[in-house]
Amino acid sequence: MPASPAALEALRTELVALLGERGVSADQKTRERASVDEATMSPILSEQLPLGLADLVASPSSADAIAATLQAAVRLGVPVTTRGKGTGNYGQGIPLHGGLVLDTSRARAVVEVGDGWITAEAGATMVALEQAAAAEGQQLWMYPSTAQSTIGGFLSGGSGGTGSISHGSNWEGFVTALDIALPGESELVHVEGDEAQPFVHTYGTAGVIARATVRLEPLQDWRAVYATFPTFERALTAVRTLRDTTPAPRLVSADRAEVAAKLPKDAGIDPTLASLRGIVDAAVLDESIELIEAAGGTVLDVREGLQQTTRVSMLSYNHPIWWLKRNTPDTEWFHVEVGGEALIDRIAEVEAVYPGAMLHIEAAHVGPIGMLTAPYTGAEDVYAGYPLLRDLGVRVHSPHQYYVDHGVEELVALKQQTDPQGLLNPGHVIDPSLVLSGGSTASAQPVVPGFGK
CATH class of the missing domain: 3.40.462.40 (FAD-linked oxidase, cap domain/gating helix)
Incomplete structure (x- = not known):
């Protein structure tokens, strides 16, 4: 699974041409910062660190550039781990097989606020969305406890937070549409409603959320x-x-x-x-x-x-x-x-x-x-x-594991269609047959499905 030095150098050269010198880095400290999340919250995971280290870090500044960055990596056979700000995941954002960390936090445009919805690029922070909604007399259905989290990170890795008392998790109607970057697709793929839900809370293992439309409601005092x-x-x-x-x-x-x-x-x-x-x-x-x-x-x-x-x-x-x-x-x-x-x-x-x-x-x-x-x-x-x-x-x-543990069977089926090479966040999806009765796995890392983070 690790990419060859030749493939990594070819990718670095291509990404510099695409994103500019500031948009891609092979600097050791940059790679280390992009390869950690909140896994240290778990002493069980801390005992296993470091779990992985990126070879390259790319920071596209638009949704379309996210798609182009993914295509370059996939074409050269380089694994891709997508990242928001890394504030909420427990190991799910660590590049277990190295390769490219695709940092979406610079693609931060709030595209449009409509009646009951808001569209923003993956790197827009939840507090920026809340402020934009408030200016139009509306509010987000929900946002995570870390309000500086990005919408892409929240939809990919989180599940709920402020507002969840009324609206549940972020896969229960919060998302109305997504623009997804997929391997082999030169342009973003637009999905709505039920077709968008399978990409929520899957840690970028089946597709990369580049732009999202989520629900608003009337502003309350x-x-x-x-x-x-x-x-x-x-x-x-x-x-x-x-x-x-x-x-x-x-x-x-x-x-x-x-x-x-x-x-x-x-x-x-x-x-x-x-x-x-x-x-x-x-x-x-x-x-x-x-x-x-x-x-x-x-x-x-x-x-x-x-x-x-x-x-x-x-x-x-x-x-x-x-x-x-x-x-x-x-x-x-x-x-x-x-x-x-x-x-x-x-x-x-x-x-x-x-x-x-x-x-x-x-x-x-x-x-x-x-x-x-x-x-x-x-x-x-x-x-x-x-x-x-x-x-x-x-x-x-259990927060002491770094696998996707919500809708695993459906995710595996989706990933076979969207990521047949297995290059999207490899190592973070397990065989559904390993999930045993009682909520553990046949590996050392228990997975308890059915109760999201």
């Missing part, structure tokens, strides 16, 4: 709400009641005091108490405050404006775990992505699965989801907890 609770259990009650307000919140997150103490200092976060942060519609702000107080909480602050709601988003999903890891360097932490009402109803039993475990929780349309984190003692201990969690009624997704 949001408020960032910060509250504290004497116990985490009371915060959980508020998570459940807040999600059922109408209009629904855009986000509700909560953490134990031990995690809240590691978050960035903020007047809205008391490091000695459990913390809840929410993004609620101004129309139900008073009702939301009443629900928080009824659960035993105290509202510390209410803030207005996109900058403030974005800040709340940046303290959701795996971000609190990132801050916990950063601010307790003497402890190595792992986390498991979990979901289900048992996270509220049976919290003591859930956290007891792992010694020292703490739950970060999010309200979601499918019931609460969260990150269960604990001190790391070894991979076998982590995996041994999965069946115990399922016995409690908890959905489990």
Whole structure:
């Protein structure tokens, strides 16, 4: 699978002519930066690093240039791993077989905003899309917790975030159309509706998202709400009641005091108490405050404006775990992505699965989801907890693997059509027969299908 030195040099020469000297690099530091993502969030994956190193990095500045770059690599038999900003994936963006890293983050044009939709190139950031939509009195259905993520990266590797309480994952109607770069196709291939969905959350293994059209809705008047609770259990009650307000919140997150103490200092976060942060519609702000107080909480602050709601988003999903890891360097932490009402109803039993475990929780349309984190003692201990969690009624997704684990059979069939040479992000798709009952694989890396990142 690795490309020959002659093929790599030929590709470098062709890409310089196509993209200019600044558009392609064989510099060691550039290649190293383009070959890492958030795999270090997993101690299991960290033990395996480095997993791969790019031979070349290309940075096309338009959707059409993305397609031309891909064609040049495929024609010379060079593997291609597509990259946004590398902020959210756990190894899925690492070039396991070297070759070319196709960095789409310079193709950042917001093409058009329409009534209920927005079109942008793959490198446009989610916050740029949100700002463009707001200027037209609209808002994105959803965006990831890292608002500076690119739309291409979010659609290829993420699954949900702020707004998911109402709209679910990014493969549940968020995407209306894609322009895909495919091996052997000189121009972008336009797909809409159901034909676009198979390319979502597949890490660029079947095609490269160069341009996307996603759904908007009428702009709402949001408020960032910060509250504290004497116990985490009371915060959980508020998570459940807040999600059922109408209009629904855009986000509700909560953490134990031990995690809240590691978050960035903020007047809205008391490091000695459990913390809840929410993004609620101004129309139900008073009702939301009443629900928080009824659960035993105290509202510390209410803030207005996109900058403030974005800040709340940046303290959701795996971000609190990132801050916990950063601010307790003497402890190595792992986390498991979990979901289900048992996270509220049976919290003591859930956290007891792992010694020292703490739950970060999010309200979601499918019931609460969260990150269960604990001190790391070894991979076998982590995996041994999965069946115990399922016995409690908890959905489990393992972030400690770098394969596509959503719709694997459908992806393999699609990839046989679009990428018969197997040059798109090789090593990140496994044989569906390796997925065993109970959500593990025959390899060393468990895959738990059915619960996306």
